Amino acid sequence: MNDSKEMLMKAAQNSHFVLGAVSPEQWPQDDLPQVAFAGRSNVGKSSLLNLLLGRRLAKTSQTPGKTREINFFKIDESLYFADLPGFGYAKMGGKELERMRNMTEQYLRSCKNLAGVIFLLDVRHPENKTDIESFAWFKSLSTALLPVATKCDKLGMQQRQKNMAELKRIHSLEEMPIPTSSFKKTGAELVWAQIAMLIKGENKK
Ligand code: GTP
Numbered sequence: 001m002n003d004s005k006e007m008l009m010k011a012a013q014n015s016h017f018v019l020g021a022v023s024p025e026q027w028p029q030d031d032l033p034q035v036a037f038a039g040r041s042n043v044g045k046s047s048l049l050n051l052l053l054g055r056r057l058a059k060t061s062q063t064p065g066k067t068r069e070i071n072f073f074k075i076d077e078s079l080y081f082a083d084l085p086g087f088g089y090a091k092m093g094g095k096e097l098e099r100m101r102n103m104t105e106q107y108l109r110s111c112k113n114l115a116g117v118i119f120l121l122d123v124r125h126p127e128n129k130t131d132i133e134s135f136a137w138f139k140s141l142s143t144a145l146l147p148v149a150t151k152c153d154k155l156g157m158q159q160r161q162k163n164m165a166e167l168k169r170i171h172s173l174e175e176m177p178i179p180t181s182s183f184k185k186t187g188a189e190l191v192w193a194q195i196a197m198l199i200k201g202e203n204k205k
């Protein structure tokens with residue numbers, strides 16, 4: 001399979017929703033690579049996924065905590081996207097939160113074809129406690145993490161640069177996160193380029 005950025009972007013035109021999985025036996029079992037999208041509830045996971053696919057396949061919502069299963073999308077015969085449940089939703093009960101954490105951990109540990117995790121960080125709130133805790137948690141599960149900053153349209157250039165530097169410092173990143181805006185439809189090409197690298201295994205930590 002040729003999985004260059006250009007090929008993947010072309011493949012994305014032929015994508016579809018597979019299912020919302022609540023248990024491991026529902027996860028795709030074939031050999032295609034999988035790329036997961038993670039981050040706080042409402043950070044913009046489903047919106048970024050739609051930006052990458054050029055279509056509104058993933059449900060977005062202004063009400064945080066809607067996605068509680070793992071939503072799988074198949075991109076042509078090239079790869080899967082897994083839209084993971086968001087964390088940090090205040091109204092979610094302890095048991096439900098624990099169920100989601102367990103499911104996510106099981107997915108991260110047992111998915112043999114997981115090429116990497118795109119971890120979304122809201123550029124407006126570099127010091128968000130939930131982001132800091134969950135980024136560290138994902139890191140501890142030793143997956144290849146790709147940090148992406150969302151909602152960049154919401155800040156002016158100067159503040160955005162300042163916050164990007166803060167995100168780099170706070171999460172001890174090697175580089176700045178990739179800036180994106182689903183609203184302005186910017187950043188998709190950069191993210192696709194990194195996804196191509198994740199699939200080739202060139203970004204594994
Ligand atoms: P959960 O499924 O609850 O975990 O949320 P999510 O991370 O999938 O967030 P979602 O994509 O549903 O977006 C949440 C809200 O933020 C929606 O109202 C989106 O329209 C908005 N949003 C997402 N990305 C952007 C962005 O880049 N810019 C702006 N201005 N709004 C955005």
Ligand code: MG
Pocket residue numbers: 045046047059060061067083
């Ligand atoms: Mg979502």
